[in-house]
Amino acid sequence: MMHVSLAFWSSWDLLLWSIIFAIILGISILFIIIVSLTISQNTAVSKDRQPGSPTHILIVLGSGGHTAEMFYMLEQMKLDPQKYTYRTYLVSSGDGFSARKAKDFETNHIQTNGTHNKNYTILTVPRARRIHQSYLTAPFSTIHCFWACLNVLRGRHPEQRLPEEHNSPYPDLILTNGPATAVCVVVAAKLIRFFLHLSTFSSWLPTWSTAPSVSKLRTIYVESWARVSTLSTSGVLLLPLADRFLVQWPTQAGRRAWWGMKRTQYAGWLVI
Incomplete structure (x- = not known):
C-alpha cells in the first residue's frame, strides 16, 4: 500500500513539474517574441544602399475594394519604374479581377522611355480563407497560403524569374493593405528576417539565401480608408x-501594439 501511495505522489509531482516547465517555457518564448518584435520594429533601415541600385517591390493585392484602394494609391504616388525596377504583384487564387488590374496598371501607368516596361510579374498563391469557409478548415488553408507566401519571398515560386541585377530573391519593400493574404506575407517576412538576423551571429544556423540582408523585406501596411475609428482584423x-x-x-x-513599439502614422487620404 505504501509503494502504491509513493508511486501515486511521484506521478503527480512529475505532472506538476511538467506543467511548471511548460508555463516557464511558454512565458520565455512569449518574452523572446515580444522583445524581438520590439527591436525589429525600431531598427533603422540600413543606409548602405547605393543610389540608383535596383529595387524590388512586392505589392499584395487583397481583392475587391482592397485592390481598388491599392491602385488608387499607386496611381497617386506615381510609381517610378526607374526607382522600383522590378515589381511583383501577389494575388490570391481565383482573383482574376486583381490580376487584370495589375496588368492594366502596368500597361497604362508604368512606362520607360515611352515604351511599356516588362519588369514585373503577377504571382498567385492559395487563398487563405474562402468566403463562408468553415472556421474548422480555415487554419489549414491559411497554413497553405502562408507556406506559398514564404516561398514567394524566398524566390521559390515556380513562376518567379527575377532579372540578373537582383542578387537576392527577397523583395526590398512589401506594400499591402490587407486582408488575409497580407497577414501571411508580413508574418513570413518577419520570420525570414528573424532567421537572417540570427544567422549573422550563429554560424550553425541555416542561411536562407546566398546573399542575406536584414535591410530587405521591409513592410508597409496601409489601413483601409473605410476604417475611421477602429482597426480592421488584419490591422x-x-x-x-x-x-x-x-x-x-x-x-x-498614434496607436501601438504595446509600450516601446512604433505608433501608427497619419498619412491623410491616400485613395481620393
Whole structure:
C-alpha cells in the first residue's frame, strides 16, 4: 500500500513539474517574441544602399475594394519604374479581377522611355480563407497560403524569374493593405528576417539565401480608408509586425501594439 501511495505522489509531482516547465517555457518564448518584435520594429533601415541600385517591390493585392484602394494609391504616388525596377504583384487564387488590374496598371501607368516596361510579374498563391469557409478548415488553408507566401519571398515560386541585377530573391519593400493574404506575407517576412538576423551571429544556423540582408523585406501596411475609428482584423494582427503602419484618419493616429513599439502614422487620404 505504501509503494502504491509513493508511486501515486511521484506521478503527480512529475505532472506538476511538467506543467511548471511548460508555463516557464511558454512565458520565455512569449518574452523572446515580444522583445524581438520590439527591436525589429525600431531598427533603422540600413543606409548602405547605393543610389540608383535596383529595387524590388512586392505589392499584395487583397481583392475587391482592397485592390481598388491599392491602385488608387499607386496611381497617386506615381510609381517610378526607374526607382522600383522590378515589381511583383501577389494575388490570391481565383482573383482574376486583381490580376487584370495589375496588368492594366502596368500597361497604362508604368512606362520607360515611352515604351511599356516588362519588369514585373503577377504571382498567385492559395487563398487563405474562402468566403463562408468553415472556421474548422480555415487554419489549414491559411497554413497553405502562408507556406506559398514564404516561398514567394524566398524566390521559390515556380513562376518567379527575377532579372540578373537582383542578387537576392527577397523583395526590398512589401506594400499591402490587407486582408488575409497580407497577414501571411508580413508574418513570413518577419520570420525570414528573424532567421537572417540570427544567422549573422550563429554560424550553425541555416542561411536562407546566398546573399542575406536584414535591410530587405521591409513592410508597409496601409489601413483601409473605410476604417475611421477602429482597426480592421488584419490591422490588429499586423500592428505589432509591420515596419510602418499608415492610417488615413486622424482618429487612428498614434496607436501601438504595446509600450516601446512604433505608433501608427497619419498619412491623410491616400485613395481620393
